[in-house]
Amino acid sequence: MQQTRSVEIGTGLFVLLGMSALFFLVTQTTGGDSFSADDTYKVEAWFDNVGSLKTRAPVAMSGVTIGRVTSITFDPNRLQAKVVFEIDSKYGKIPDDSDASVLTSGLLGSQYIGLQAGGSEDSLKDGSEILFVQDAIVLENLIGKFLVNAGSGDHK
Amino acid sequence: MKAALRDIYNNFLEFVRTFGAFQLFLLRLLQHSPHLLLRRPGLVIKQVYNAGALSLVIIMVCGLFVGGVLGLQGFANLARFNAEDSVGAVVALALLKELGPVMTALLFAGRAGTALASEVGLMKATDQLSAMEMMAVNPVKRVLVPRFLGGIIAMPFLSAVFICVGLFGAHVVAVDLLHVDVGAFWQQMQVSVEMDDVREGVVKSIVFGIVASHMAVWEGYNAMPTAEGVGRATTRTVVITAITVLIFDFMITAAML
Numbered sequence: 001m002q003q004t005r006s007v008e009i010g011t012g013l014f015v016l017l018g019m020s021a022l023f024f025l026v027t028q029t030t031g032g033d034s035f036s037a038d039d040t041y042k043v044e045a046w047f048d049n050v051g052s053l054k055t056r057a058p059v060a061m062s063g064v065t066i067g068r069v070t071s072i073t074f075d076p077n078r079l080q081a082k083v084v085f086e087i088d089s090k091y092g093k094i095p096d097d098s099d100a101s102v103l104t105s106g107l108l109g110s111q112y113i114g115l116q117a118g119g120s121e122d123s124l125k126d127g128s129e130i131l132f133v134q135d136a137i138v139l140e141n142l143i144g145k146f147l148v149n150a151g152s153g154d155h156k
Numbered sequence: 157m158k159a160a161l162r163d164i165y166n167n168f169l170e171f172v173r174t175f176g177a178f179q180l181f182l183l184r185l186l187q188h189s190p191h192l193l194l195r196r197p198g199l200v201i202k203q204v205y206n207a208g209a210l211s212l213v214i215i216m217v218c219g220l221f222v223g224g225v226l227g228l229q230g231f232a233n234l235a236r237f238n239a240e241d242s243v244g245a246v247v248a249l250a251l252l253k254e255l256g257p258v259m260t261a262l263l264f265a266g267r268a269g270t271a272l273a274s275e276v277g278l279m280k281a282t283d284q285l286s287a288m289e290m291m292a293v294n295p296v297k298r299v300l301v302p303r304f305l306g307g308i309i310a311m312p313f314l315s316a317v318f319i320c321v322g323l324f325g326a327h328v329v330a331v332d333l334l335h336v337d338v339g340a341f342w343q344q345m346q347v348s349v350e351m352d353d354v355r356e357g358v359v360k361s362i363v364f365g366i367v368a369s370h371m372a373v374w375e376g377y378n379a380m381p382t383a384e385g386v387g388r389a390t391t392r393t394v395v396i397t398a399i400t401v402l403i404f405d406f407m408i409t410a411a412m413l
Contacts (some may be wrong), residue, residue, distance in 0.1 A: 004198075007205045014209035018313020021320040022358070028342075029248050029323070076190045 005053055040067065040086035041079045041126035045100045045113075050081045051136025059085045061115040066091045069113060085113060087124070095120040101131030111136060181377075185304045188297045193305060198299075203306025207268040208314060214262060214267050219318040222259060223325030226250055227274025231334050232324070240334075244341035247349040248261035248328040250350065252357045257404050264311060265397035271392040272303050277386035281288075293339035300377060304369045307385035311365025312358055319357070324354050333361055356412050363408060369372075371397045 050072060059067035067087035075082050087094070097118030106110050118132070193200060230243040279285050285295040330336040333336065370392045379389035 004202075007202055010209040011201050011205040014205065014212060014310070015313060017212070018310075018316050021313070021316035024320055025316055025354055025357075026351070029252070029345055030351050089217070094370065128387060 009137060014074045032078065036136070037086075037088040037090070039089040041089055041092070041124070042070065042084055042086050043124050043126075043128055043130060044082060045078045045130040045133050046075075046078065046082055047133055047135050048080055049102075049135040049138065050083060051102050051104075051111055051138060052137065053083065054112070055110050057110065059113045059115065061091070061117070064078065066115075082111070093123045095125050096122045096128055096130075097132065098124070099134065100130045100138035101134035104137075157231070158322075164198065173216075175269050176376055181374055182248055184296055184372065185301055185370065185373070188294075188301045192297060192301045196302070196386075198302045199302035200305045200309070204309050205304045206271070207264070207303070207307045208310030209242070211264060211267045211310070211314060214313050215318050216261055216321045218259065218263055218322035220252050220325040222255060222318075223247065223251065223322030223327075224329045226379070227326035227329035227334075231330055231336065235382075240336050242348075243326070244286075244343075244345035247330075248323060248345040248349050249353060251322045252318045252353050252406070253360075253409075256322065257315050257360035257364055258362060258401060260311065260315040260318045261368055261401045262398055263345065264307070264314060264364075265368050265372070265394050265401070268307060268310070269368050269397055270390045270392045272307070272369070272372035273376040274378070274390045276300065276351065276373060277389045278301070278383075280379055281381040281383070281386055283381075290305035300373045302358035303401055304373050307369030308362065308365040311368070312361045315361035354410075359412075360405065360408055363404055367400050367404060368397045390405055 045140065053072060055069050055072055057069045058065040059069065067085050069083060069085045071082075071084045073082050074080075095118040097120040099116050099118065101114050101115040101116070102111055102133065115130075124130070226247045227243060229247045231240055234240050234242055234246065276285075279295075279299065285299065288295045288298060327341065331338045331341055375389040375393045375396075376386075378386045
């Protein structure tokens with residue numbers, strides 16, 4: 001009897017330790033930019049180029065994560081990329097003429113959507129579209145433009 | 157010449173037969189598992205204790221030093237690129253995705269797998285298993301399944317403990333000894349580790365738990381009922397488990413990328 005008791009206590013301690021270790025790993029090592037909200041609304045935006053934006057990428061306003069990208073699809077009729085993202089309903093008063101741009105965090109960081117507040121009285125609602133967008137900056141295009149400009153400058 | 161060919165053929169056939177029996181044995185274990193887990197959880201708890209709680213010390217000591225050496229190596233090599241701050245991310249990813257589950261599985265095979273194989277092998281050598289059959293007790297159900305399940309339950313927890321202690325070891329080395337900024341250490345880790353990485357580690361440790369327990373129980377159950385046979389079964393458990401775990405590790409990683 002005494003022996004089963006100590007075995008049971010040992011097992012209980014072991015499983016508790018294992019579970020707390022697992023809990024620690026799940027909560028503490030992951031997700032610095034984790035975003036979770038029960039109540040969200042969806043907004044869409046059309047981009048010519050989303051760069052290397054991924055689903056689950058953060059949507060930030062003034063640098064604070066307020067939402068997350070839920071889907072990125074290419075529309076064959078509009079020939080543009082449709083990005084749908086959800087925003088926490090807490091932030092329900094974002095002007096509907098705000099503009100969305102694909103930005104990069106840090107020099108080599110991952111890409112995210114940055115929202116810049118507009119001045120409209122009406123706010124974004126579920127299913128509304130952001131009209132003012134700025135595409136991802138592709139480094140090759142940028143260098144290309146720079147080289148063309150430098151080249152034309154030499155001829156003068 | 158003909159005899160040699162027949163020998164090769166027979167050996168090959170024997171190999172295929174063993175392999176098939178090995179798989180059928182897994183099915184038998186799985187078939188009895190739900191019933192035993194519901195009706196006789198006490199037997200399983202005892203084996204979780206044997207396989208898990210008793211392996212904690214070796215897991216924690218090894219985890220501490222593996223984490224520490226990762227911190228040391230990560231720091232020394234990342235410092236070449238002025239990226240010492242990423243040492244937290246490197247250590248966490250390495251531990252979560254690879255070293256945690258694999259090292260735990262290898263240590264588990266050495267500590268718990270051998271104990272299982274020799275215990276079952278000795279039971280067979282001393283005719284305890286036959287005695288059970290005589291009493292109309294199914295030894296697979298009564299002896300093997302609890303040990304198999306205990307190993308599978310213990311493995312993910314052992315792996316999680318290994319990783320946590322490893323992170324602690326890396327923290328001690330990188331932050332306390334080498335003065336990496338503590339904020340950068342954790343922030344870099346949290347930015348680069350995703351839930352999928354944790355999930356990959358858990359999936360791996362469960363699969364390795366199945367592989368290691370299955371192998372140990374099988375080897376013990378099929379050991380030659382002699383002192384030498386039990387010894388050989390114990391050795392084979394470690395060797396074959398180690399090989400299988402590493403092969404499975406490669407395949408799971410490839411499948412999950």
